[in-house]
Amino acid sequence: MLLVLARRLANVVPTLVAVIALVFLLFSVLPGSFISGMGEDGRTTIDPAVMERMRKEMGLDDPLPERFAKYIAHTAVGDLGKSFRTREPVTYLIGQRIWPSLKLMFAAMAFAIVVGVTLGFLAALRPGSLVDTVSMVAAISGLSLSQFWFGLMLMYLFALTLQWLPSFGYGDGGIMHLILPAIALGVGPMALLARTTRAAVLDVLNADFVRTARSKGMSERRVVEWHVLRNALVLVITIIGLQFGSLMGQAVVVEKLFAWPGVGSLLIDSVFQRDMPAVQGCILLIVLFFLAINTLVDIAYVAIDPRIRYGR
Amino acid sequence: MTLIPIKLMPRLRGGTSLWIGGGLVGLAVFVAIAAPLIARTDPVMDANLMNAEIPPGWEFPFGTDAQGRDIYSRIVYGARISLTVGVGSQILNSLIGVSLGLTAGYWGGWWDDFVTALTNLMLAIPSLIFALAIMAILGPGLSSLLMALGLTAWSYSCRIARAQVLSLKSQGYIQAARILGYGDLRIMFTQVLPNILGPLIVIATLGMGTAILSEAALSFLGLGIRPPFPSWGSMLSEARDQINTVPWLSIFPGVAIFLTVLGLNLLGDGLRDILDPQSTTRRS
Amino acid sequence: GVADAQQAQTPRKGGVIRMTAPYAASFGSLDPQATPRAQDDIVNKAIHRTLYNWDTANSKLVLELAKSVSVSDDGLVYTYKLRDDAYFHNGRKMTADDIIYSYTRIMDGKKGYPGARYIRLIKGATDVEKGTAKEISGLRKIDDYTLEITITDRVDPGYYLFSGSTAILPKEEAEKPDFASHPVGLGPFKFKEHIPGSRVVMERFDKFYKPGKPYADRLEVLIMAEAAARDVAFRNKEIDTSILGPAQYVAYRADPQLAKGILEVPEMFTRSIQFNLADGGAKPFKDKRVRQAFNLAIDSDLIIKRLVKDKAYRAVSWLPPSSASFDKTMKPYAHDPEKAKKLLAEAGYPNGFEFELTTSQNESWGMPIVEAIMPMLAKVGIKIKPKLVEVTVLTEIAMKGEHQAYIGSSLTGPDSLATLRCYYSKTPRTACNYTGFSSPAFDKLLDEAGQTGDMAKRTDLLKQANNVLYDEAPVWFFNYNKAVLAHQPWIHGLQANPTEITHQYPEDIWVDATSPAK
Amino acid sequence: MAEPLLALDDLAVHFKVGSALAGGVHTLKAVDGVTLDVKPGECLGLVGESGCGKSTLALAIMGLIPPTRGHIALDGRDLAQRGRLETARTVQMIFQDPYASLNPRQTVRRTLADPLRIHGVTDRAEVEARVVDIMAKVGLRPEHADRYPHEFSGGQRQRIGIARALILKPKLVICDEPVSALDVSIRAQIINLLLELKDELGLAYIMISHDLGVVEHVSDRVAVMYLGRIVEQGGWQEIFENPRHPYTRALIAAIPDPFHRAAVSARAKARGEVPSALDPPPGCHFHPRCPLKADICVSQDPPLEPVAAGHRAACHFRDRIG
Amino acid sequence: MTADSLLRVEDLRIALAGDRTIYNAVEEVSFEIRRGEAFGLVGESGCGKSITALAVMGLLKRPLSLGGGKILLDGEEIQNASAARMRMLRGSRIGMIFQEPMTALNPLSPVGRQIAEMFVLHQNAGWSEAMDRAEEALRQVRVPSPGRRVKDYPHQLSGGMRQRVMIAIALACSPELLIADEPTTALDVTVQAEIIDLMAELCAAKGTAILMISHDLGLVANMCKRVAVMYAGRIVEAQPAEAIFAKPQHPYTQGLVDSLPRLGERSRRGQQRLREIAGVVPSIQAYPAGCRFNPRCPRASDVCLTTAPAITPLPAANSIEALVRCHHHG
């Protein structure tokens, strides 16, 4: 257990460093400085003298290697710098966004898992049946949907036409505001999970050991409960992990559409404001989240799959 | 070249998803190629503000937009851009992914470690985020979009290529080729590549759908194609403010995207059944 | 009905106001001095106060934190009698020291606060900025409620000191490291909560200096950058005010219910294509006839009517109609492609030419407009190669002169002199002379206007200068923005602020009992 | 005595398995100190259980796996000094699985002609003639040339594999279980073919097989491998009739023979499982399963020593058996 | 039908649903196994051995189905028995061992539990009692330190150990019949011998009859009393084990016996050319008319091309039935 964790961490660190370097380099060549990002709608013009002074102040005129070294040194101790835009520490800015982001992701994933895995299971247990056809058509359609288009449709249907749910925003952080964005975000993973679960369950149902189980005189129900579920779960959990891990990245669109105060909207905002420290911080967080979830999946594997638990 | 051995032919009959998917994609490709023939007007210059926002009807089958341009014609030309984005970025992805994956799997050693690390790195940064960063740097436009989507999603084909090579490497015919004195590159191109094309084509097909959706998402975020040339994504994104007032502006590009991506996904599924029968749905 | 109208006369106390912040997906900073963004000022106007304010009803500057002011004869020394009833939200009374502290803070050279450009008007401010002085010599406290300000130019300091970025802050709070997340000011509402990316909630400040105000118990500003989502939310009655784009403008006007709640104002923004007349630009634009032809070739009225959906006023010249120097007798360039062709031929471009037009995605002054003028210009032979950039980069490109022409929106008020300075030949490109325009006649008129203390004469000189611009046409005069604010029937007291319609006067706003918000 | 065609001297192939991050690196001694030679025209049978290193040995001889230690000499010259192409013209290989050993996307003609071109035979007519010739030799008809592998049965595919191995006219052919993946009723066809070709072309073989019957049938000499080492080596008759290593005896005893039911004493049988090559037992690798195990077997590794002319066995008790 | 007949298969036909037609993957298969007897079924890959075994277990799955014939277990017709009835028989009265010990066990479940399931399913045992008995069952199949091994997962065991676990599962409820479908092909030769011995020994002790399926004629003949040879979906010959080697009657059996080099053969007779069986095994879709062996048969005559040969009983040796299906046997 500890070993697996240590091993993962050893793998994660170089990836993280590489991501930090990559992001830094990418955004050091961005045209347009943060200052031009400070006005919008052409409404404010900023004094060039001020701009010069601020560039100096923020160390933007230092040579690239020097900036990079400084950046790495600071990041290593958890200091992501100060936002160009709000002059607050990036960690603080991100800190404010993490909770809403997590809430949205967990809700979306819960939706995806509950609906997707259930559909996939039902489909696999009766291949070729109506349930199977319908859920697989739904799944492949779900994969073909443009996220923001689907989000808009949800908004119009549930908020405007039916008036069941609020259309956008975080509200008081209650569940009502969460439903629509969670569905919009969760529909992709849901479709994927439905398909994966179906394939995984079918895979397992055709495995030799299921035939062994049947030859023992087990009822179909017991076969599923004792031998199929757990094995299918091993396959499904990878997809859950991968999906979950990348959800924070995918959430950009949904967060923007629903004005959800998460990391994604902070990122997109910061990109447009050329707020480099904030952008780097957000991407770092997103990557970190991805890696963390994958580490958790690895640990889950260890718990579920004895083949990994005992070396190999 | 016989990509699909004859024994596969009987299976073609059963694959409904292949036929529907192939039909939809074929239609999109046809529309894109024949755009100048089947479009009614120029998608950019034939703006006539006097015709602005006419609902679908006899004169304009899909209606007109705020500039008075024929939406049908814009959709038709949009197919070109959207498919270019889909196909172009996937070609780029496949080229990068396959050359890295192929060589990494075949040569192994430090190169393999390096490529694997790079792949993991790419996988760790969500490709939309990566594409967004690249778009922000390069600015909107077709070529930046091709770069942004073509440089960021190669990890899938790379992984597949590598895994396939690893499993093929111990196959008798690869070893036989080495024993017979074939050079490494010759082995990769004549022995390995033709035999791993199947799953690669599948992944590329599915990737095209993803690319088209990513283009739409990037357009929505304000980092998409460079107007005035229409892509479905940019049309959809421009029309989103009017979804309630001028619905046909968003319905038609939305449907075009949906059907094309659906077609690509179905086609990919169908092809997978034929070309890559052992793999189950494992895409992420 | 009548009953409604009567009820509308007596403001109700209590209730919740829910306004929207439509310009970006977040607020930059709630430290008003740290941000120049219109988006942030939507909140900051409620929490903070500046020395002057803009009186929308009468289109003029008024004193806000002072009861009266007297001006020396040379027009450079202003003595203010400050309010003695203004309290900060922490309960402390405002004094002259707070103003001195606030202005000095803005001039901290290390911080680069955007408001510095306004405070520089005060004598000695630049010394503080450079670090050669600790105090601004032009600020003098006479007693707690009397302040003397010495300025460097003969201008009305009100144009400078009403900007949100010159808000007056209490030292003891502003010095705290978390001030930006717990702002304290003089405004009618005090800060309660900020969920970044979502909303800011404020509560009534009972010791606000205007008696009986504000009315509402709570003020919420909800971030809502997506027009479509905003539309849904407004129709869903989740917000009380919403900014309308052209598409919604049409729809809302067509809807009998929604049409009742539309507030329109000609904002002080002029939309135009600015030609780069300097060496980096396209050669043809150096010829005045080409620029005129450009203006004649485009059917601007048609674009405004059909594409902009009448959500704009046709531009005549540079200054907006709300400016005193606007010449009401002038007629905008007519739509006359024939004449345009003739002028082009005279200038030596009978077959037209091609140029690169830098544009953003903005729906009112970006790509959609370019798409509409492309075919029109093509008819006279001018071909456009659009170059799409982000809004944020546009200004930078303009400053660097890396463009042949760009389409944008410029603030053209309320200070007409400052506005026209953007075409003064000695104004550097980095300030705002993005066209690189230079005309001796224009310069002379502007010099004279700057020197005169006679306001009527100045207005007249500026009018002439504006007419020079009309003739020289360094830009394509497109339109003046019409800002449109949709509001729910239960919200009252909104004002058509021409400087920025989202900047409301929250102390005057009240909601009646039909509001669904609790 | 003829100069050996192939001489292995203390050949060892070790694999590094695992990774430093995942549980540590271990050394797997797939082949560990093998000394062998093959003379021209001779067939050497190589038997041993799964995983004992037979295929690895073959691949090392082919130059596909670099040896960790020891030497491989072909035609008297060290493999390392020979060119890739030269080696290819001297030694070739036939694989076990006729389905996996042919490129599914290549016609028979391409499979056979490409190697010729690589080896500098550019004349079209000559290439064609050699392809047709070799196909005839292995019993394929000329019209088969333009078909793809999936159009052939397993036996035919193995013929194609044999043709491919012979197209460059090698002197030594390594057959790695050439028949074990074939239908039982087809095996005789292939074994006969291999023997015919041997006589006709004067080939030397290394015949790797599980099937003792096959090895006995075709080999001139036999080597028995256990966990990477040769434990016994000698003429076929010696090995099968007078085995001196308990492992060889166990192998023979394990073959069910309906004619000689219970003929072999239970004493000859091995017990238990084959240990992992990753972690072989100390001393004699066979001792945990050996019916003759004594203390010396645990502590000392018996060398491969002669028991009779041309017959060597690696057992402390080699002289007591038999 | 003999008095102590345990399993009797009569005229079994297994249908394989193809794209358009239905093929008979197996047809006219009849055999009988008596209590405690070891019966061998030999044949090349794809001739239908495994599906015959699955048919007996009632485990055929699409596209395969029972096309006809009777299966009698202890006199009871089970070919149409209810699912519940079949579940009761499976495991408790018929046990089965599969070819691949690597995949036939659930990788995520401890082997002890997989054995214990049998007691829970068929003997109403509680889990803890069942686990104790599983340990005992492991001891019976001579797995060292069974107390520890019950908690092990399949991947921790070697191939031979796993196959021992499979045997323990199959024999857990002391079934009357054990179907062993190529139980040792995936194992090393030396291990193979041990497993076969173990199986034979346990069955003898419990009085369990064995249906032993293999493609190795030698192996089957060695272990079983009676052997049937299948070719292309039909049984072509059945004889006592010694006889089938000494006096094979069907040309196919004769070919098999002669074509393979047997240990000691070269010493006795020198290196001779092996006898070949010409041609290849036909695929289901292309079974020839008449006798299915006719394209490869040296004795084929016109009648073989048109008429499928009927069963010819052979003179019984040791009172065991023997038969051959050939127009020109002998």
Ligand SMILES: Nc1ncnc2c1ncn2[C@@H]1O[C@H](COP(=O)(O)OP(=O)(O)OP(=O)(O)O)[C@@H](O)[C@H]1O
């Ligand atoms: N590339 C490799 N990396 C690590 N270990 C290997 C590699 N190739 C083979 N081995 C290991 O070396 C040992 C010998 O393998 P080899 O394939 O030579 O056995 P073999 O005798 O041919 O067995 P079989 O009869 O099953 O073909 C095995 O334990 C195998 O797992």
Ligand SMILES: Nc1ncnc2c1ncn2[C@@H]1O[C@H](COP(=O)(O)OP(=O)(O)OP(=O)(O)O)[C@@H](O)[C@H]1O
């Ligand atoms: N699920 C299935 N779908 C289609 N055909 C099948 C299926 N299962 C078996 N068959 C076919 O039925 C025939 C008999 O198969 P079976 O598995 O019984 O052969 P076998 O004699 O056991 O061969 P092996 O020695 O390879 O195990 C084969 O030709 C096989 O292709």
Ligand SMILES: [Mg+2]
């Ligand atoms: Mg091998």
Ligand SMILES: [Mg+2]
């Ligand atoms: Mg079988």
